Amino acid sequence: MDQRIVIVGFMGSGKTTVAKALAARLGCGLADLDAIVCAQQNKSVPELIKEQGESSFRDAETAALQVVLDRQAPRIIALGGGAWTLERNRELINKHGCLTVWLDAPYDLCWQRITDQPAPRPLALDENAARELYRNRHPLYALANLRVEVTNKMSADDVAARITAAIQRRVITKH
Ligand code: S3P
Numbered sequence: 001m002d003q004r005i006v007i008v009g010f011m012g013s014g015k016t017t018v019a020k021a022l023a024a025r026l027g028c029g030l031a032d033l034d035a036i037v038c039a040q041q042n043k044s045v046p047e048l049i050k051e052q053g054e055s056s057f058r059d060a061e062t063a064a065l066q067v068v069l070d071r072q073a074p075r076i077i078a079l080g081g082g083a084w085t086l087e088r089n090r091e092l093i094n095k096h097g098c099l100t101v102w103l104d105a106p107y108d109l110c111w112q113r114i115t116d117q118p119a120p121r122p123l124a125l126d127e128n129a130a131r132e133l134y135r136n137r138h139p140l141y142a143l144a145n146l147r148v149e150v151t152n153k154m155s156a157d158d159v160a161a162r163i164t165a166a167i168q169r170r171v172i173t174k175h
Contacts, residue, residue, distance in 0.1 A: 008084035009103035012110035019078035021160035029074025102144035
């Protein structure tokens with residue numbers, strides 16, 4: 001039961017808050033990939049993408065992911081919404097034997113959360129672009145090991161409870 005857990009999902013699906021709730025439940029450490037990339041360069045994600053371009057941001061993201069995975073700790077890793085959609089990152093994560101959990105939140109909920117937050121999401125500046133991205137990425141998120149449905153009625157701790165229950169079921173059925 002000490003496999004590392006990588007949380008994936010669209011912007012606004014709640015990856016960071018759910019990862020925090022899950023870390024509190026399991027009493028383990030947490031890494032947030034966006035926060036690591038930003039701390040390394042002392043800039044926000046919008047600044048990095050605006051100044052260096054998306055491709056350069058993706059390279060920094062993959063480099064940070066590699067370092068976090070090589071370190072063996074912390075146990076929980078929350079990705080930015082685009083990280084899992086790159087094959088090279090999926091390969092890295094799978095090669096390290098992590099359990100991937102997709103927070104499957106409906107588009108409307110993601111969009112509501114995106115627009116509620118003051119920090120801009122450079123890749124979801126307008127609704128059509130965000131909806132298109134959501135649709136295109138859906139089959140890639142579905143490649144995660146576990147899918148946990150998220151609704152607007154659920155708190156981050158409710159989602160974390162579902163994740164731990166799903167992991168338990170998975171452990172039981174494997175034995
Ligand atoms: C992105 C999601 C963002 C951040 C960057 C790119 C994406 O993270 O990494 O703006 O491509 O979906 P969140 O999912 O935490 O918003």
